[in-house]
Structure formats: C-alpha cells, structure tokens
Ligand SMILES: [Zn+2]
C-alpha cells in the first residue's frame with residue numbers, strides 16, 4: 391500500500407472549504423505527515439487517520455501555513471500517551487519555536503521527539519530509510535529555506551509466479567526455497583533458477599512533494615520519472631509577476647515541471663484564496679501536461695492507479 395491523502399490545499403489564507411497545507415503519505419499502514427498547517431489535527435480526525443500509526447513528520451519550511459498546526463498535534467499525541475519516538479524532519483529553527491511554545495504553555499511531551507534538521511542533508515540525499523522505502527530531500531526555491539520530500543519504494547521483491555512453477559512440474563515443497571531466491575534441482579535433474587518462476591518486478595512507486603517553490607528547473611533531475619508529483623500552483627499564469635514576487639509557481643509552471651520531468655501524474659495544490667473555482671488552474675496546467683488533477687481535501691491518491 392502506497393497512497394497520499396490530501397488534508398489541506400490552501401496557501402497562506404484558508405477558505406471555508408480549504409485548509410492550509412498538509413497531507414499524509416501512507417506506506418504499508420504506517421503514516422507520514424507532510425506539513426502541518428492550522429487545523430491539521432481536525433482533518434486527521436475527520437479522515438480517521440490513526441495517530442498511533444504516525445511514524446514521522448516532514449516540514450518543508452517555516453511559514454505559518456505549513457507549521458501552525460504542529461504544536462497542537464504534538465501536544466495531542468502526548469495526551470494520547472504516545473510512547474513511541476516520533477521523528478520530525480524540519481528546518482533547524484523549528485526546534486526553538488517548539489521549545490518556546492511548550493515551555494511557555496507548561497506543556498510536556500511524554501514521548502521522544504527526535505528532531506532532524508533538514509539543513510543536514512544535500513538535495514538528493516536520503517534523510518529517512520526504511521526496509522521498503524526511503525525519503526530523499528528535494529531542493530525548493532522559496533523566500534525562506536525550504537525543502538521538498540521524495541518518497542520512493544526500494545528493495546522491491548518480484549512476486550512468485552505460482553502458475554509458472556506448477557507448469558514446470560515443480561512440487562509445492564520447493565516453493566519456499568524458490569521464493570527466498572534459491573535455485574533448486576528436481577529429482578529428474580532439472581535445475582530451476584528463481585528468476586524463472588518470478589514475475590518481472592514492478593517499477594518502484596514514488597511520490598514527490600514540492601511546495602512551496604518558485605518555478606525551478608533545478609528540481610527536474612531529482613524527480614524524473616516520478617509516479618506522482620504534487621507541485622504547488624498558487625496562481626494562474628496571468629499573475630506570474632505576483633508569483634515571482636512571492637516565490638510561488640503558477641499552474642502553467644507546475645505543468646511544465648511535470649512535463650519536463652516526465653512524471654506519470656501531477657496534482658496541483660496550495661491555491662490562492664482568490665480562486666473559488668479551481669477549474670482555470672486545472673485547465674492551464676493540462677494545456678502543457680494533460681495528466682493533471684486537482685488536490686482536494688480528503689482525496690486519496692493511490693500510486694498504483696497511475697501506471
Ligand atoms: Zn505556503
């Protein structure tokens with residue numbers, strides 16, 4: 391299982407239907423939160439995301455619309471008597487912000503918050519490695535230090551082809567050896583290599599989170615062939631000058647990045663509150679990259695759906 395659930399899609403100013411930035415990446419029933427704008431806790435409750443399965447939080451940058459929900463969420467985890475350590479990847483200055491809030495509000499976390507500064511990693515470097523996936527740091531260009539995150543499956547094992555094994559006349563008691571990657575020799579002298587009875591492994595699934603950032607072609611090499619790309623599209627291209635001033639991207643630019651990086655699917659988000667109807671943003675991005683969808687609160691994107 392590898393999916394992304396959108397919790398918030400607004401830029402700095404929320405609207406009645408759009409929350410500030412946050413999303414949950416779920417891999418094999420473990421949750422990873424990216425950004426934590428105000429209201430993220432309520433969105434996690436609304437969409438029944440089990441906090442006991444939250445392993446790590448990734449914060450792109452220290453603008454309020456990406457972090458103001460974090461102290462409350464961390465505090466709630468403590469009230470739930472969390473005991474497992476929690477990893478927090480974020481720009482280093484966040485530690486002081488949290489320490490001040492917790493000390494001044496007499497709050498105490500009953501679990502270990504393992505703070506990992508994102509400045510410690512070069513773009514493209516692995517920050518978080520698990521058995522089946524890893525998270526690399528992406529270079530983003532914003533008004534303040536900002537990093538994106540690239541989740542990718544690793545060590546993907548090919549699936550055993552039961553029917554092929556049966557058709558070769560291999561008795562069932564050899565299957566576990568073959569599944570473990572061993573060659574076998576049957577009683578009739580026939581040798582079978584494991585690759586003969588396994589399907590070709592599927593290409594690894596991957597998801598890139600790129601918000602907030604101005605249009606940056608430097609990003610392309612880091613996200614080439616990514617299965618699912620979330621790229622901010624704060625403005626329509628008619629407001630390109632406003633996008634430049636604020637170090638954000640237009641929908642057209644998000645489409646251009648997706649096209650040049652040859653990703654499978656693009657989702658847009660981080661919409662300016664001035665857009666009630668998001669269709670023009672979608673149309674604009676689709677004019678250069680047809681495989682584009684709008685991120686909306688609650689939507690779940692399953693990566694295996696984008697072949
Ligand atoms: Zn933002």
Ligand SMILES: [Zn+2]
Pocket residue numbers: 451453532602
């Ligand atoms: Zn920002």
